[in-house]
Amino acid sequence: xxxxxxxxYLLVTYLIAAVPFGLVFGKFLKKDDLRQTGSNxxxxxxxxxxxxxxxxxxxxxxxxxxxxGFVFFAPSYLMPEIVAIVAVVGHIFSIWIGFKGGKGVAxxxxxxxxxxxxxxxxxxxxxxxxxxxxxxxxxxxxLAFLTLPLFGYIFYSHFxxxxxxxxxxxxxxxxxxxRLIKGSEQSISKTESS
Numbered sequence: 001x002x003x004x005x006x007x008x009y010l011l012v013t014y015l016i017a018a019v020p021f022g023l024v025f026g027k028f029l030k031k032d033d034l035r036q037t038g039s040n041x042x043x044x045x046x047x048x049x050x051x052x053x054x055x056x057x058x059x060x061x062x063x064x065x066x067x068x069g070f071v072f073f074a075p076s077y078l079m080p081e082i083v084a085i086v087a088v089v090g091h092i093f094s095i096w097i098g099f100k101g102g103k104g105v106a107x108x109x110x111x112x113x114x115x116x117x118x119x120x121x122x123x124x125x126x127x128x129x130x131x132x133x134x135x136x137x138x139x140x141x142x143l144a145f146l147t148l149p150l151f152g153y154i155f156y157s158h159f160x161x162x163x164x165x166x167x168x169x170x171x172x173x174x175x176x177x178x179r180l181i182k183g184s185e186q187s188i189s190k191t192e193s194s
Contacts, residue, residue: 020101134187148165
């Protein structure tokens with residue numbers, strides 16, 4: 001293990017995680033820029049809403065794999081938690097589009113599936129249940145990540161890493177939280193930023 005190896009893996013993780021696949025797929029499949037339509041977000045929710053199931057599904061899969069792949073295949077000399085955080089930061093602050101990006105939900109869940117699958121699956125169940133009940137994507141994501149540290153502690157006796165991931169997702173959803181407080185956040189079938 002060397003510092004060069006560590007830096008190289010983390011740099012590649014960041015650069016590939018920073019690829020805005022929703023934007024790429026949107027331009028290829030629909031000739032649209034997701035930043036100019038719907039909620040103006042490059043994530044899977046906006047891709048699904050404005051571009052349909054194929055665009056949304058491809059974006060979701062790519063964003064999940066960005067997190068999962070680098071964490072799951074991380075070399076033994078690297079803490080997978082560090083790789084996970086770098087992947088999520090890459091997605092949120094993409095060097096390819098002016099250090100802007102998505103909200104990080106799918107990439108974070110993918111990373112969690114790669115290293116702590118039980119906690120990730122439990123949070124996915126919370127997300128799915130809340131989508132069914134509320135039809136509000138941002139609220140569902142927030143509640144899923146609110147419960148994540150609890151699942152991490154129950155199943156893995158860890159708390160700090162899960163708390164950090166949750167705080168990152170809450171940070172990216174500050175505008176959504178403000179709209180939720182005001183009662184102006186719209187459902188997944190309408191234009192919302194999530």
